Amino acid sequence: MTTLEELNQADCARFTSMLGHLFEHSPWIPKEAWARRPFASICDLHREMVMVVEEATYEDQLSLIQAHPRLAANEKVGASSAAEQQDAGLDVLSKREALAFSRLNDVYDKRFGFPFVEAVKGKTAQQLYDSLAERINSTKEAEFNRALAEIFQIAWYRLEAFIKQQKGLV
Template identity: 40%
Template sequence: MSAVMHVSEAPALSLSDINRLDRVRFVAALGGVFEHSPWVATEVWAERPFASIDDLHRAMIGVVRATSREVRIDFLRMHPELAGKEAQAGTMTGHSTAEQAGLNALTRNELQMLRRLNAAYAAKHGFPFIIAVLKNTRSQIFEALRTRIERDTDTELDAALEQISIITRLRLGRLLAH
């Protein structure tokens, strides 16, 4: 059994509850917020108590941003490709599955184009294209992917982390009772 709870298994917790958890339970509750990276929750546990969900999130994204470039790239590589092999195999995390659900309705041509663009992006930058799917339309996703392929990798590293910040803030909002 995994120490990280999946979306459907996680009980609703308040920020007050989170602030009182011991390290093991804190990581079990929040370790899945950042894709396959419970180390983020482990690192911020000692910073409790958090005054707000935004403070908790700022601390978590701060941990990621404070790592070396190599660690950030490895962290990005833990994320699934949009409508990629993980989606086809059904091996994405519960969070990613729910967030990418809208991409299940892609036409065959759109799916083929997305796969080509994803491959070009990964070949250029060394990590998958990341975007907050829930905050973008299908056409916005395709346009962002086309635009971001052309950027330099350092700019894209920052853009990917900004998108992860959006995604993870949404995840925290869903996990924690208001």
């Protein structure tokens, strides 16, 4: 079982190994946050990881966004993303629904240069499709900032799940 105290006492490699999944294919975030220990709470830990991203270069932020899989795409994704998309019903779309998602994803990718990112927890496939259809009309700057905000929310959900699982609550 992992506690906040154990996270605070972990060496950099163990800390990064335990939390590397929080930000999609971006273990550099918890690795850099490790130096900011000790954390007073799980909220503090999350806030420090968010600050790592906010202080990162535009290129690193863009790489973080681009590390996220397309929603409802028939592609290999990480375990966390697969479970999250499955919970939203994105794995059981009809061919017509999957094609509609694919078309909108293509337009979004071309318009902004990165994939549509949204925290899917608690949302249905239809809600996600509607959000994609709406956000496709946004500006690149607004979408870049929204993608980061969504990534921070995803990381929070994943951190909560990790802590609950470690405490044997899941």
